[in-house]
Amino acid sequence: MHYQFDWSQVWQHRDLIFDGLLVTVALSVASLVPTLIIGMLIGTLGASGSRAARTAAGLYVEGMRNVPLLIHMYVWYMALAFLRLPPFACAVLGLTLYSSAYVAELVRSGIGAVPRGQARAAAASGLRPWQALLLVVYPQALRIIAPSLASLASQLIKDSSLASVIAVAELSYQAGAIEGQTFRTFEVYITIAVLYLALVLLVSFAIDRIPGLRDAPSVGRIADA
Amino acid sequence: MSETPLIVLDRVCKQYGTTPVLRDCSLTVARGEIVVVCGPSGSGKSTLIKCINGLEPYQSGSVRFDGEEVGARTTDLPRLRSRIGMVFQSFELYPHMTALRNVMLAQVHALKRPRAEARARSLDLLARVGLADRAEAYPADLSGGQQQRVAIARALALDPIAMLFDEPTSALDPEMINEVLDVMTGLARDGMTMVVVTHEMGFARKVANRVVFMDEGRIVEDRPSEAFFGAPVTERARVFLSKIIAH
Structure with missing residues (x-):
């Protein structure tokens, strides 16, 4: 191998890389918020007592997560072309629909892991079903699924790179553009790989420090109590 | 009567x-x-x-x-x-809340009692079941008998x-x-x-x-x-x- 590394070309295009990084962060945040909200709603329906609600939630989950994210990107970009939405909005839509199906499954399993007696005790004390859900079931379910939610958030950040195929000028898109001009393939992709890594590590680190998630008093209960 | x-x-x-x-x-x-x-x-x-x-x-x-x-x-x-107060075989205390908050919860959210009043009432009831000193403990740190007494206090808190x-x-x-x-x-x-x-x-x-x-x-x-x-x-x-x- 006689490849001569030349990082100066990457440095020259640092403003493009920085712009791409900002778009990646914006895309991730803009998708993560609705992903969590929709995932909570669908997951709660999936854990509900009503068969119709469970079926509807199941259809959503299977329909959304069994289509590759790449196809989501193309489909929403093409299908909604008549709306003339900016590519960014189509990417948010694709990422949200796809990731929220995974969040819904996490939420559903989290609610299922909270002993039924908890909601029953809340009901017996006069709390209304939505109060029991909000005050008793969700806080326990969220603690149970917190580690999986954190890994889902980092998955979403990495998945946002697929938005490059519909010309959203995020990190991977900019890398492709710089590579096309400079032919410095290794340098460019190593640089953005390190940036993705740093971003994901930063998020995991931050989530780990959300108070109440790690130091939660054991929610695991005495099995035979 | x-x-x-x-x-x-x-x-x-x-x-x-x-x-x-x-x-x-x-x-x-x-x-x-x-x-x-x-x-x-x-x-x-x-x-x-x-x-x-x-x-x-x-x-x-x-x-x-x-x-x-x-x-x-x-x-x-x-x-x-x-x-109506209810006490269960498996206690069913809320594991993510202290004993005090367990007793307060339904008072605040079902009876709409002001927080301070609910707190005072809860401390009274915990004292009544002999657990005044365990108000800030989580259920996992209480023995079975203590958990069930907290559960009784929680049920009594509704003035059933x-x-x-x-x-x-x-x-x-x-x-x-x-x-x-x-x-x-x-x-x-x-x-x-x-x-x-x-x-x-x-x-x-x-x-x-x-x-x-x-x-x-x-x-x-x-x-x-x-x-x-x-x-x-x-x-x-x-x-x-x-x-x-x-x-």
Whole structure:
């Protein structure tokens, strides 16, 4: 191998890389918020007592997560072309629909892991079903699924790179553009790989420090109590 | 004291699929009365008391609490339940809250009591069950007996006009049973209306006004406790008693 590394070309295009990084962060945040909200709603329906609600939630989950994210990107970009939405909005839509199906499954399993007696005790004390859900079931379910939610958030950040195929000028898109001009393939992709890594590590680190998630008093209960 | 009985069950029937769980159960509990429900496991005792606060739906018959039909569509169940305290076999304290917050929760969110008042009331009740110093402890750090006493305080925090106990000591080590029974005996002495599913016959003999014996979803005996312990009428109750008192 006689490849001569030349990082100066990457440095020259640092403003493009920085712009791409900002778009990646914006895309991730803009998708993560609705992903969590929709995932909570669908997951709660999936854990509900009503068969119709469970079926509807199941259809959503299977329909959304069994289509590759790449196809989501193309489909929403093409299908909604008549709306003339900016590519960014189509990417948010694709990422949200796809990731929220995974969040819904996490939420559903989290609610299922909270002993039924908890909601029953809340009901017996006069709390209304939505109060029991909000005050008793969700806080326990969220603690149970917190580690999986954190890994889902980092998955979403990495998945946002697929938005490059519909010309959203995020990190991977900019890398492709710089590579096309400079032919410095290794340098460019190593640089953005390190940036993705740093971003994901930063998020995991931050989530780990959300108070109440790690130091939660054991929610695991005495099995035979 | 009002003349109408507080709890009236009239020919209540319930089945899971084709398996009958309750068959024509009728029961009346007057205000201030303490009724112990006993019987072999699977006889429907837990299901019966859960019908009183509507935790278990039933297919036919009627359940009235303080004159209100529990199964009626128009009944505001959460409001009705906030007047009935319930204690479960498995405690069901909320593991993510301290003992104090467990006792406060329904006061603040169901009764809409101001926080400060709910807090003061909770501390009083925790002191009453002997746990004033454990208010900030999480359930996982409490013994079974302590958890059940917090659960009793939580139920009392609603200022209920009746208390339901579903095998409150069955999940406890023998040496913790008495600390819970003592609290219950104190309540009984204060005139609380209580329906207690239990196998603690010593408690039943000492505290209960009446004993209800169930078998295979039917109420087969319902008599004053001295009469019941003196000489059960039915053979089934006699065999049951001899088995649980023998050791």
